[in-house]
Amino acid sequence: MTTVVLFAQLKLRLMAGNLRGDLQRKIGFVFTLVAAAGLAALGFFLMSLLRLAPPDIASSLVIVAFSAFLFGWMVVPLMAFGLDDTLDPAKLSLFPLGTRRLAIGMFTASVTGVWPAAMLIVMFGALVGLASGAGGWLLGVPAVLVQFALCVVTSRLITTALSSALRSRRGRDALALAALFVVLLAQLPNLLMNGGSGDPAAMLHRMAAVLRWTPPGMLAHAIADGGALALAEVVSGALLVVLLAWLWIKVLGRALVTSDASTQAAAVRGESGLADRFLPDGPLAAVVTKELKYIRREPRYRMGWFSALLVTVVLSFSLTRTGGGVAGLPILLTSLAALLIAMQSANAFGVDGRSLWMNAVAFGSERGLATDLAGRHLAGALIAVPLLGVVAVATGLLTGHPAAILPAMLAGWGALGIGFGVGSVVSVVLPYTMPERMNAFSGAAPGQGGVAFASSMGSMMGIALLTLPFVVPLLLGFTWVCVLAPCYGLLMETLGRRLAARIGFARTPELLAAVSKPTGPVV
Amino acid sequence: MSDAVRTHGLVKRYGQQVAVAGVDLVVPSGSFAGLVGPNGAGKTTTLSMITGLLRPDGGSAEVDGFHVWRDPIEVKARIGVLPEGLRLFERLSGRELLVYNGRLRGLPKADVEQRADELLAVMDLTGAAGKLVVDYSTGMRKKIGLAAALLHNPSVLFLDEPFEGVDPVSANTLTEVLRRFTASGSTVIFSSHVMDLVERLCDWVSVMSAGQIVAQGPLADVRGDRPSLNQAFLELVGSSSTEGGQSLSWLGSGLPEAGER
Numbered sequence: 001m002t003t004v005v006l007f008a009q010l011k012l013r014l015m016a017g018n019l020r021g022d023l024q025r026k027i028g029f030v031f032t033l034v035a036a037a038g039l040a041a042l043g044f045f046l047m048s049l050l051r052l053a054p055p056d057i058a059s060s061l062v063i064v065a066f067s068a069f070l071f072g073w074m075v076v077p078l079m080a081f082g083l084d085d086t087l088d089p090a091k092l093s094l095f096p097l098g099t100r101r102l103a104i105g106m107f108t109a110s111v112t113g114v115w116p117a118a119m120l121i122v123m124f125g126a127l128v129g130l131a132s133g134a135g136g137w138l139l140g141v142p143a144v145l146v147q148f149a150l151c152v153v154t155s156r157l158i159t160t161a162l163s164s165a166l167r168s169r170r171g172r173d174a175l176a177l178a179a180l181f182v183v184l185l186a187q188l189p190n191l192l193m194n195g196g197s198g199d200p201a202a203m204l205h206r207m208a209a210v211l212r213w214t215p216p217g218m219l220a221h222a223i224a225d226g227g228a229l230a231l232a233e234v235v236s237g238a239l240l241v242v243l244l245a246w247l248w249i250k251v252l253g254r255a256l257v258t259s260d261a262s263t264q265a266a267a268v269r270g271e272s273g274l275a276d277r278f279l280p281d282g283p284l285a286a287v288v289t290k291e292l293k294y295i296r297r298e299p300r301y302r303m304g305w306f307s308a309l310l311v312t313v314v315l316s317f318s319l320t321r322t323g324g325g326v327a328g329l330p331i332l333l334t335s336l337a338a339l340l341i342a343m344q345s346a347n348a349f350g351v352d353g354r355s356l357w358m359n360a361v362a363f364g365s366e367r368g369l370a371t372d373l374a375g376r377h378l379a380g381a382l383i384a385v386p387l388l389g390v391v392a393v394a395t396g397l398l399t400g401h402p403a404a405i406l407p408a409m410l411a412g413w414g415a416l417g418i419g420f421g422v423g424s425v426v427s428v429v430l431p432y433t434m435p436e437r438m439n440a441f442s443g444a445a446p447g448q449g450g451v452a453f454a455s456s457m458g459s460m461m462g463i464a465l466l467t468l469p470f471v472v473p474l475l476l477g478f479t480w481v482c483v484l485a486p487c488y489g490l491l492m493e494t495l496g497r498r499l500a501a502r503i504g505f506a507r508t509p510e511l512l513a514a515v516s517k518p519t520g521p522v523v
Numbered sequence: 524m525s526d527a528v529r530t531h532g533l534v535k536r537y538g539q540q541v542a543v544a545g546v547d548l549v550v551p552s553g554s555f556a557g558l559v560g561p562n563g564a565g566k567t568t569t570l571s572m573i574t575g576l577l578r579p580d581g582g583s584a585e586v587d588g589f590h591v592w593r594d595p596i597e598v599k600a601r602i603g604v605l606p607e608g609l610r611l612f613e614r615l616s617g618r619e620l621l622v623y624n625g626r627l628r629g630l631p632k633a634d635v636e637q638r639a640d641e642l643l644a645v646m647d648l649t650g651a652a653g654k655l656v657v658d659y660s661t662g663m664r665k666k667i668g669l670a671a672a673l674l675h676n677p678s679v680l681f682l683d684e685p686f687e688g689v690d691p692v693s694a695n696t697l698t699e700v701l702r703r704f705t706a707s708g709s710t711v712i713f714s715s716h717v718m719d720l721v722e723r724l725c726d727w728v729s730v731m732s733a734g735q736i737v738a739q740g741p742l743a744d745v746r747g748d749r750p751s752l753n754q755a756f757l758e759l760v761g762s763s764s765t766e767g768g769q770s771l772s773w774l775g776s777g778l779p780e781a782g783e784r
Contacts, residue, residue: 169657276632286626290615297614297655354610357576358671361604362627364596509578516610 007105011112033114040118047125055132057201059224060208062126066147066216069119073151075182077110077159078166078175093256102256103249110152120148127223136226139234146237147219153241157248160255173299180306215240275379283368287375288382295383300351300434301344305383308340312391320398328475330395330404331482334412335471337391339463341384342419346459347452348376348427350434354516360508369508370501373427377420377493388412407474407482414482415467417489421496422462428504430455433517448517466492527552527587527679527710528573534581535568542568544734545582550712550727552587552678555705557721558714560731561760566714567607567683569731574604574681586679600628603672607683609664613657617648617667620656624671635674642670646696662693669697673704680704682713686720698724718753728752732760 015029047065050058092102110116127140165171211217219237222230275288295301316333349356363369389409396405432448432455470488473481504511528550535543543565550556560566571577573584575591575598583590589597612620618639625635643649646666651659656667665685672680680701686694701711701724715721721728728745730738737759738745742752749755 281626281632283627283629285632286623290612290619290623293619294612294614352612354608355612357604357606357610358612358624359627360576361574361599361602362624364599368627509576512576 003101003105004108007108008112010105011109015113036114036118040121043118043122044125044128047122048128050126050129055224057204058130059221060204062130062220062223063208063211063217064204065126066123066220067211067214069123069147070151070154070216073155074158077155078162078178099249099253099256103245103252106156106252107152110156111148116148116152119151120144123147126220130220130223131226132224133226135230136223139226139230140223143219143222143230143234143237146234146241147216149241150215150219150237150244153244153248157244157251160248161251163255177299177302177306180303180310183307184310274382283371284375284378287372288379291376291379292382294351295379298351304344305341308337308344309387311340312337316391316395316398320395327401327404329399330392330401330408331411331471331474333395334388334392334408335415335467338384338388338412338415339419339460339467341380341387342416342423342463343456343459345376345380345420345423346426346455347430347432347434348373348424349431349511349515350427352515353433356512356515360512363505363508366501366505369505370497373424373497373500377424377497380420381416384416385413388416407479410482410485411467411470411474414470414485414487414489415463417486417491417493418466419459419463421489421492421494422459422466424493424496424500425503426455426459426462428500428507428511430458431511431514433515448514451514525552525588526550526585527554528585528712530569530573530582530584532582533569533572533579533584535565535572535577536580541734543572543579546731546734546736548573548729548736549739550710550729552710553705553708554710554727555701555725556710556712556727556729557725558712558729558731559716559718559721559756560714561716564731564760565734566731570681570683570712570714571606574602574606575599576604576606600675601678603675603677603680605665605668605672605680605682605685609661609668611656611664611668611671614655616653616655617659617663617670618643618652620667621671621674625674628675630675638674639670642673645700646670647693661688662690665689666693666697669700673700677709679710679712682711684715685713686715686717718751718756722746722752730756730759 047062050061053061092106097105123144127137127144131137131140159166162171166175208217212221215237218233222233222237225233275285275292279285279288295305312333315336319329319333352359359368359372363372389412392405392409392412396402396408430451432451470481470485474485526549528548530546530548533543533546533548534541546565546569548558548569558566558570568577572579573586573591575595578592583592585591586598587601589601591598612623615623621639621642622632622635625638626632630638640649643652646669648663648666648670651663656664659667665688669682669685672682685697689697701713705711722742726742728738728740728742729736730745738755746752746755749758
């Protein structure tokens with residue numbers, strides 16, 4: 001019992017310590033509290049409203065919801081790994097605690113918190129909404145508790161089993177990308193719905209039929225059933241929890257004595273020398289080579305590119321379905337893709353962060369910075385230009401306007417050039433630190449959220465405004481304007497780059513300071 | 524003898540706090556100079572201002588007679604820098620990092636590659652040349668950072684705590700390279716708070732305390748007739764030997780406290 005109290009206190013202390021002295025975090029925490037309380041209340045209310053729905057739909061919904069909860073518990077802690085110290089057994093391995101006490105303690109720590117409490121409340125809402133008869137109520141309470149324990153233990157088992165991989169650099173790199181796939185997965189039902197493959201009720205039943213025999217499905221069914229079968233389902237769920245807990249303790253025992261293998265990394269692939277083949281030897285070729293490597297190796301770049309592409313694909317699918325008749329759609333979509341790709345260049349030095357000094361001590365004049373920007377743009381263009389070509393062709397064919405492919409392609413390239421030009425100016429005017437570990441909640445160091453917001457809004461509006469001169473005529477049907485778009489884009493890129501080099505070189509120290517801010521408790 | 528580095532009244536304030544309060548640092552050409560001082564004395568801030576990474580609030584700095592803030596092209600071509608914190612381009616391999624640095628300064632690729640391979644061999648990093656810098660240990664990072672700072676053959680080298688967290692073998696490699704570098708007439712300025720090391724390596728010492736230079740000159744002059752530089756340093760920065768023996772009376776009793784097992 002003391003262990004339980006001790007670890008609950010530890011978690012609360014960690015939460016309190018995280019808030020100390022920082023107004024923004026305090027506001028964030030209050031926001032989290034309100035959001036969690038609101039979600040708990042709303043979830044409880046909605047779940048209990050299921051009583052009014054037809055019983056089959058209600059039970060199907062709860063089955064899906066319970067499965068989704070379990071999935072959430074499996075995935076979210078992986079994303080938060082390193083943010084919550086009580087998740088990582090290595091942080092606790094030096095304390096003289098037996099494995100059993102550690103397991104109890106870590107279990108306590110993971111159920112202590114706002115979100116676990118909120119979820120428990122929502123699941124009790126399901127009990128109110130679904131329970132039928134005395135048996136349902138009687139078995140429903142243990143069913144909900146078993147489901148809760150199942151979520152916690154499964155999540156613990158997964159994080160512990162993967163903890164050594166998660167602590168390594170490679171593991172975290174892979175995870176950063178995995179986060180995107182989770183986002184895509186979350187979009188999938190939406191896309192399918194848009195696809196119009198049958199009515200929602202039928203789809204719900206089909207999903208529920210599959211999930212019915214998974215542990216969370218069985219527990220949800222137990223609440224609705226309330227008979228002998230329900231008893232068997234709750235008991236088997238509980239047995240599963242015990243089994244998983246036993247497995248978890250075994251894995252925990254091993255994780256505590258296994259050393260960290262993250263420094264034994266393999267060598268990277270050699271240089272492809274792509275940039276050297278068509279560029280003269282010099283700083284420009286060096287920057288292009290480095291940038292191409294960074295786009296391939298740096299998870300923040302990979303995330304940026306993948307999400308730009310992802311948003312384009314999702315938008316293309318939903319827009320072509322709903323408004324396929326508009327002839328200008330390929331032009332709009334390709335320009336949008338160019339905007340999304342170019343937006344990454346709006347904080348060009350943010351990813352370099354504290355290593356930017358290496359450039360700063362090498363650049364003696366504006367020309368150095370201009371070369372750096374040109375190299376970054378060239379590297380980006382090497383990937384973006386063919387990519388935008390593909391987007392133009394794909395959207396042109398999907399919407400059934402093959403005639404729009406060429407204008408769309410040219411417009412996209414023009415927008416890309418404008419994006420790079422605007423991006424380079426914004427990079428030197430509103431630079432901010434990008435945290436090494438991206439998460440969904442912040443894309444900037446503490447205290448720089450406002451700058452980050454201004455940076456992305458400013459660059460978005462700037463790019464949008466500057467693309468209007470050719471996008472509007474194109475949409476109005478003056479197709480010949482598209483020939484000018486790439487030239488106009490190139491001009492804007494050159495002007496932007498020159499201006500940025502002038503502003504940026506004069507304020508090099510300020511630029512360095514802005515992108516080298518500490519990014520919070522996680523190092 | 525001309526001066527490799529000369530500053531006049533360098534000042535840096537962070538809000539109310541004055542980090543550097545009028546530093547007049549002088550380092551003669553060809554010397555192996557140590558900038559020593561307790562934590563928070565302003566060593567890193569001073570070095571950052573001389574290397575053009577931080578804008579001073581007042582005063583001026585010259586490297587080889589060129590004004591750091593008015594003549595950056597001349598200055599930046601002459602200096603090599605290894606700042607504290609060891610942040611390098613993490614997603615390049617060690618060799619790629621060196622090649623990038625050299626080419627960024629306009630050296631031809633073939634020359635850079637040859638120099639990089641030689642530096643990697645001297646630093647004993649050939650085996651790790653293909654690994655990403657993000658996977659390097661502290662000692663390896665210091666060595667690759669030093670290699671990057673040396674690659675364009677600067678005449679003045681600024682190193683911020685180059686030996687901190689470095690194992691004895693790597694430290695030995697570093698000192699060998701630096702000794703050879705200064706023997707050819709180039710200048711090294713490094714900050715440290717390890718007095719033994721400074722005493723062993725340096726022929727010129729500048730002592731900083733509370734944002735100011737409190738003593739400066741050839742090692743023998745600064746040390747005076749005291750037995751060690753450490754002694755001189757403690758007297759200069761005004762440390763009082765602690766008498767807090769009583770408050771730690773429990774320390775060293777040997778048995779762990781009784782507790783819940």
